[in-house]
Amino acid sequence: MSFVNLKQLAGELGLSSSTVSRAMRDSYEISTATRERVKAVAQQLNYQPNPYAGSLRNNVTKTIGVILPQLDNHFFSLAINGIEEVAQQNGYHVLIYLTHDSGEQEKAVSKYLTSGRVDGILLALASGTRSVGHLEKLKLMGVPIVQFDRVSDALQTATVTTDDYTSSYQATEHLIKAGCRTIAHLMVSESLSIGSRRLHGYQAALHDHQIPYDTGLVLNGRGTNEDNLGHITQLLQQRPDIDGIFASVERLALSSYQACQRMGLSIPDAIKIIGFSNMETASLLAPSLTTITQPAYAIGKEAARILFQAIIKHKPVLPTQSLELKSELIARASTARKG
């Protein structure tokens, strides 16, 4: 007896693999007519669903995987605490995998996880990720995925994020109100959700305050800390008119401090700095750092809560379950107005 695989069956039906897979699982997203047609042809061609999917859906591992781009970031260490609290309540183990912001590493980890090692995945995308095919594959195999903070809309699943656009707008406006006119924006990656949303918030605030958007003031800081320090120093040397920096992630705010220290530029007199950060010690820096602080612990907790609903009830994770939580702007000395 010969078998067809998912791809062959989909080809036969003239449908995408994803549609066929969802039809076989009686997904609400697929019409009843299509479901019936898919099942009839599947039976005819002797299609056997992937054996992994079944074992995964039986929740045999009692383990969830958390895929993180990096560790030296207070946001992620706090989010992990929230995730672990919920996992413990559910009697689950948490495995952490690091991608170091590499798309290749993320693919390798995803492939590794296709062998049924976890019952579900929480994921913050690597900045190096350009397409989400590797994650689609996990989803097709029945592994529920919830994305948090750094998300892709292409991967149709629930996301837990903060109000990146609004808080970036506020951060930029905060600098403008403090007297800044030439504001640099340090971002991680435009292909990352947080990258583009934070950039758009920055652009909108400039626009509303009649400040022209200048691409020469936008720096992509996805290198090592040393690389970033070099690039920021270079930018500040080339553009002595810069009087404010909006850093879209914690480590870029710290690299900005280092660059100013190295160049003898006084914060906040010569340059004001604001950054997204969950550093508990932002108030101990010289000067204390004005931050946009995300509810990192709550983000981890909510993302895990959505994931466990899917795992326990054997239901898919739906984009409609997505949540957006509010960040808080905490003004400190690094953006203080003169005198």
Place this chain on the structure above:
Amino acid sequence: MSFVNLKQLAGELGLSSSTVSRAMRDSYEISTATRERVKAVAQQLNYQPNPYAGSLRNNVTKTIGVILPQLDNHFFSLAINGIEEVAQQNGYHVLIYLTHDSGEQEKAVSKYLTSGRVDGILLALASGTRSVGHLEKLKLMGVPIVQFDRVSDALQTATVTTDDYTSSYQATEHLIKAGCRTIAHLMVSESLSIGSRRLHGYQAALHDHQIPYDTGLVLNGRGTNEDNLGHITQLLQQRPDIDGIFASVERLALSSYQACQRMGLSIPDAIKIIGFSNMETASLLAPSLTTITQPAYAIGKEAARILFQAIIKHKPVLPTQSLELKSELIARASTARKG
């Protein structure tokens, strides 16, 4: 046909389970005579070694586990980078497990790992761990273990540490030479290797400089950051004569800064502070923090190197493979003498 298990066989022989297990694996640690006696009785009683041990020793998972007490510590995030570099060279995946310094969590993770999920383990002990039976069990099952930074000598395996005693002696002497006479020592846990070694270095330096050791100046800071901040504030209120603080871990140095900030105590004029830390941004604090900086990346790399030797060559990890690397004292403003 009936079988005996390891414990029953050991009882029959009047030996410990550990000795019997090692004898069955032809360990160099067991005399030839004992090995022969053990094997003869094992055959007689129809002893079957644990089936897991065999599969583990075949390195089927291509995965190593890293057990860490916490994430919000720059030492561990750097050590992980060193570990991952070596793991990648060997084509291995790295799973990270957090214990949050809880002995119970460490036991749960160890139990989870007995089911053959990893080919080897790198471990920094939780401060809450009081005995290492759970790790002994993994070792008996043939899972190689290398400990780093926070180690137990009771668990006979290789360790990769820094010169905790010497560098603590130097840190204390550095404060004494800067003029301090009443030096508080903030430690994590006396039951932890780094706890006792750092305490002993502190005591020895005081002794050599004819300063009496005062237990009232030693604070155990293994609570939450908020707990620790409260305890340090209380200590500083009760003992206004304190003119120096030696923090044995990064987060206690930061809590000390917060306590001084809260109480309006000027660093370094009223109190000088030195701490173990791998914070890249120690120089950005107000004032910049004098640190004992451990070679965290090299520690992770060396620990992984020893582990992979054992995994690849199917050899046990030996205590004689242990390494001690040197830390560096970097003097900054927080311990500066009065101008």
